[in-house]
Amino acid sequence: MSNNPDNHNDSSSYQDMQASAAATTTSPSNADDLPKKSAAATAEAAKNAKSTEPAPAQTSEQAESNETVSPITAAQLQELKQQQQQALQTQKLQHLAELQNQRKLWEREKQKTADYAIQKFAEDLMHIVDAFEQGIANSDEKQKQGLELTFNIFNKTLANHGITPITPKEGDTYDHNLHEAMITQAHPDLADNQIIAAIQTGYRLKERLLRPARVIVVKN
DSSP: OOOOHHHHHHHHHHHHHHHHHHHHSOOHHHHHHHHHHHHHHHHHHHHHHHHTSOOOOOOHHHHHHHSOOOOOOHHHHHHHHHHHHHHHHHHHHHHHHHHHHHHHHHHHHHHHHHHTTTHHHHHHHHHHHHHHHHHHHHSOHHHHHHHHHHHHHHHHHHHHTTEEEEOOOTTOBOOTTTEEEEEEEOOSSSOTTBEEEEEEOEEEETTEEEEOEEEEEEOO
8 A cells, every 4th residue: 555645635634624523513412501591691681781771860859858958057946946935825825715715604504504593493483473363353352452462572582583574564565575475456546566465474584584474466
């Protein structure tokens, strides 16, 4: 066998080509790693892009909170103290006024309760009044004088306790707050809504009506 240099070179070139082809051929294990490497590269690129984004702008509240608060001066502190003292004084005066109003209201209610505490008793006394009036109207002259004297004393006693009679006269104007019209009649000398006569005496306890006076009223 001859040792031809050209044949030796051709053999070496062929072996180099085979080695190069084997080197460029991807093994199965390397093929599996390609998607993983691609995903890692994508994540790294997204992270780098995010890190390069500008920071969000601060809100007005955050900007105000970051501002430096200037210290309060002695004059401002004194003014705040004066304002607080004035507010406390005003509140104190309001509380005192409320207490005085409540005290006055309580005193009025107390007086009112005392004034009308005998109202039920006074209403019961009206039966005695009616008995006196009927007795005076149906008695003779001698008995009538005695009954009238006793009745006058009785009325004075009632007046001492704030119980006063309502005794309308002929010609008085009818008042629905004090009178109760029992009969209406025509009258030649009186106008409408005037009283002809009283049928029953009315009474009141101070400013409160116990019973109205029953009257005859003109209606022409």
